[in-house]
Every structure is written in C-alpha cells, then in structure tokens.
Amino acid sequence: MAATAVADWRASIFAAFKSADIRQIGYVPDAGHTLLIQQCGADPDITAVSLTTEEEGVALAAGAWLGGQRCALLMQSSGVGNCINMLSLAKSCRFPLVMLVTMRGEWGEFNPWQVPMGHATPAVLEAMDVLVYRVDAAADAGDTVAAALDIAFNGGLATAVLLSQRLIGAKKWVK
Amino acid sequence: MSAIPEKGATNDPRLERRAAMRTLLANRGDMLVVTGLGSTTYDAAAAGDDDRNFYLWGAMGGAAMVGLGIAIAQPKRRVLVVTGDGEVLMGLGALATVGVQQPPNLAIAAFDNGHYGETGMQASHTQMTVSLCGVARSCGLEAVYDITGDDALQEFAGRLRHFDRTMFARVAIQADEPPRVLPTRDGVVLKNRFRRSLGLE
Numbered sequence: 001m002a003a004t005a006v007a008d009w010r011a012s013i014f015a016a017f018k019s020a021d022i023r024q025i026g027y028v029p030d031a032g033h034t035l036l037i038q039q040c041g042a043d044p045d046i047t048a049v050s051l052t053t054e055e056e057g058v059a060l061a062a063g064a065w066l067g068g069q070r071c072a073l074l075m076q077s078s079g080v081g082n083c084i085n086m087l088s089l090a091k092s093c094r095f096p097l098v099m100l101v102t103m104r105g106e107w108g109e110f111n112p113w114q115v116p117m118g119h120a121t122p123a124v125l126e127a128m129d130v131l132v133y134r135v136d137a138a139a140d141a142g143d144t145v146a147a148a149l150d151i152a153f154n155g156g157l158a159t160a161v162l163l164s165q166r167l168i169g170a171k172k173w174v175k
Numbered sequence: 176m177s178a179i180p181e182k183g184a185t186n187d188p189r190l191e192r193r194a195a196m197r198t199l200l201a202n203r204g205d206m207l208v209v210t211g212l213g214s215t216t217y218d219a220a221a222a223g224d225d226d227r228n229f230y231l232w233g234a235m236g237g238a239a240m241v242g243l244g245i246a247i248a249q250p251k252r253r254v255l256v257v258t259g260d261g262e263v264l265m266g267l268g269a270l271a272t273v274g275v276q277q278p279p280n281l282a283i284a285a286f287d288n289g290h291y292g293e294t295g296m297q298a299s300h301t302q303m304t305v306s307l308c309g310v311a312r313s314c315g316l317e318a319v320y321d322i323t324g325d326d327a328l329q330e331f332a333g334r335l336r337h338f339d340r341t342m343f344a345r346v347a348i349q350a351d352e353p354p355r356v357l358p359t360r361d362g363v364v365l366k367n368r369f370r371r372s373l374g375l376e
Contacts, residue, residue, distance in 0.1 A: 024244065049243070059236075066244065066370060067373070085234070086234055
C-alpha cells in the first residue's frame with residue numbers, strides 16, 4: 001500500500017504542474033522532490049534548472065513570468081532561509097511565486113541541525129507575505145498544489161506549499 | 176609580502192559607464208534588458224528609458240537569474256543583463272547555474288569598477304583577487320570577453336546584435352558616480368510594461 005500511495009501523491013503534484021502549464025522549474029536537489037525533479041526533467045515542455053542556492057530560484061521565477069512562462073520552485077525547508085531577501089522581488093513587483101517546500105526538522109527528524117530552520121519556515125515565509133499552505137495527508141497534495149498555483153498565477157501572489165516530513169517520510173540515516 | 180596580490184586595477188584602462196551603456200544599447204533592436212541594483216539601472220535609464228528594460232531596484236544578486244528566466248521563456252529574443260561587479264559577486268552561484276543552462280540568447284555584461292558604488296565606494300573583491308572572467312570560464316562559459324577599451328566594447332556591442340551562445344563580458348569602467356537618472360521604482364509598473372512589450376498583458 002505504502003509504495004502506491006507515495007507514487008500517487010508525487011504524481012498528483014506533477015499533474016497539477018501540467019494542468020497549470022508550468023514550463024520552468026528551479027530546484028535545489030532534495031530527496032523528497034526526487035521523483036518530481038525527474039518527471040520535470042524528462043518533460044520536453046519543462047526546462048528544469050538546477051540552482052546553486054534557493055534564492056536564485058526566486059529571481060528565475062520572476063524572469064520566467066516576465067518572459068511569459070510559469071515557473072515553480074522546489075526546495076527543502078532549510079533553503080527557505082536562503083530566499084528571504086530575494087522574496088522582496090516577488091513582493092515589490094507582485095510576481096506570482098510557487099515554492100514547494102519539503103519539510104525537515106519535524107516528525108522523525110534525526111539531525112537536530114535541521115530543526116531551527118524547519119521550525120521557523122512558516123513564520124519567515126509569512127513575514128515576507130508568502131501565503132503558506134501545508135500538506136500532511138497524501139490525498140491532499142495535488143489539490144493543495146493546484147490551489148497554490150491558481151492563486152499565484154491568477155492572483156499575482158507568492159505562495160508556498162509545505163510538504164510535511166510525515167508525508168514525505170523521515171530520512172533514514174542508518175541503512 | 177601581502178597575502179592578497181595587488182592587481183593594480185586603478186591603473187587599468189577604464190571606460191566611462193554612461194558611454195559604455197549607450198554603446199551596448201545603441202542598436203538594441205528588440206533586445207530585452209535587465210539591469211542590476213544600483214548604477215547600471217541609472218545608466219540604462221540615462222541611455223533612454225524603454226519598456227523592454229527591467230530595472231532591479233533591489234534583489235541584489237538576482238540580475239543574471241532574472242535574465243536566465245527571461246531567456247528560457249523567450250528563446251527567440253536576445254536578452255542582455257547589465258549589472259555591477261558587486262551585484263555579480265553577491266550571486267556568484269548564478270554564473271554556475273547559467274553555465275549549466277547556457278541559453279544561446281543570453282548575454283551578461285558586468286560593469287566592473289572594483290567598488291561598491293552605491294554604498295560609498297568600498298573596494299570590491301574584483302580589485303583584489305577575483306577575476307569575473309575567470310569565474311565565468313570556470314563555470315563553463317566559452318564566449319568570455321575582458322573589455323578594457325572602446326574598440327573591444329564596440330566589438331562586443333556588435334556581437335550583441337547576433338549571437339548564438341551565452342556570452343559574458345567584464346567591462347572595466349571608471350569608479351565615478353555620474354548624476355543619477357532614476358527610472359520609476361514601481362515594480363508592478365516595470366513588470367507590466369515589460370510584459371506588455373512582449374504582448375503578454
């Protein structure tokens with residue numbers, strides 16, 4: 001059961017991307033986003049841009065919108081902290097922005113160094129006026145991402161969807 | 176012996192920034208332009224405000240990435256990013272990201288005066304140990320130009336009219352501060368007029 005459910009929620013996010021005509025993604029690799037990164041990279045209509053730091057993605061997404069394409073960002077919660085000043089670009093120009101954030105430092109976290117930024121992620125996003133949604137149940141992933149994409153691109157807002165660590169599964173440190 | 180080699184940046188031949196920007200934009204055609212926080216925004220406005228200019232008034236370090244997003248979205252249009260050495264340094268990883276993507280329609284010109292002009296002319300890393308052209312080459316870019324004179328600048332401006340691979344130019348400019356020419360700071364206006372110029376609004 002577990003494997004199918006996992007495949008389903010990840011596939012539902014990709015389906016939401018396709019329905020919203022996402023044409024670029026910017027990502028910093030993360031285990032929780034692996035399948036989505038692979039799917040986007042294999043899609044001839046999507047340019048997948050590997051970033052060196054997450055703030056590059058906020059600027060990439062702005063450029064994509066200026067050029068007439070829709071971009072979504074994939075990152076881990078620790079990367080949200082790297083974006084804070086660059087989020088002023090989205091706010092000052094009212095750029096649409098969608099950040100899919102896999103959470104660390106929550107349920108089942110092994111590494112305490114992941115806890116501070118994971119714990120602060122919703123607060124810092126909200127401090128920069130990013131609309132924060134959260135997904136805890138696999139069944140909600142596709143709809144929540146679709147809602148975030150809709151309000152971002154049709155409403156000119158910055159949004160983040162936090163994919164909880166319970167949803168993704170805690171990282172296994174000892175194999 | 177100093178640990179930091181002196182590069183003698185102030186002795187290099189250097190170009191005047193306003194004239195350099197005018198040269199780059201003189202025959203721009205339908206080229207799209209992004210400028211970085213600070214003086215390059217004033218330089219582009221001084222050369223003639225244009226709906227196809229997207230001026231960054233903040234987001235320091237983001238100019239090259241905004242240009243990359245536009246270049247991917249508009250593969251048939253040439254995109255020129257003009258920004259300062261400090262702005263490039265703040266987002267140095269962007270050159271690595273651009274180096275991996277290498278959109279054939281993106282050019283980046285770094286106006287390098289070796290200083291943080293906006294904040295009081297403090298020395299930047301480029302007059303110490305850092306070569307922006309060296310960084311660009313290390314990131315995989317091959318069309319890299321180190322421009323210290325007018326002839327080389329004219330040649331680069333000519334290349335901007337037709338190019339088919341990612342270009343990077345470091346343009347050595349004087350560390351002076353010509354009178355500010357301020358375009359609108361309203362980001363929504365800048366965004367919407369840029370998109371309108373592409374038929375998107």
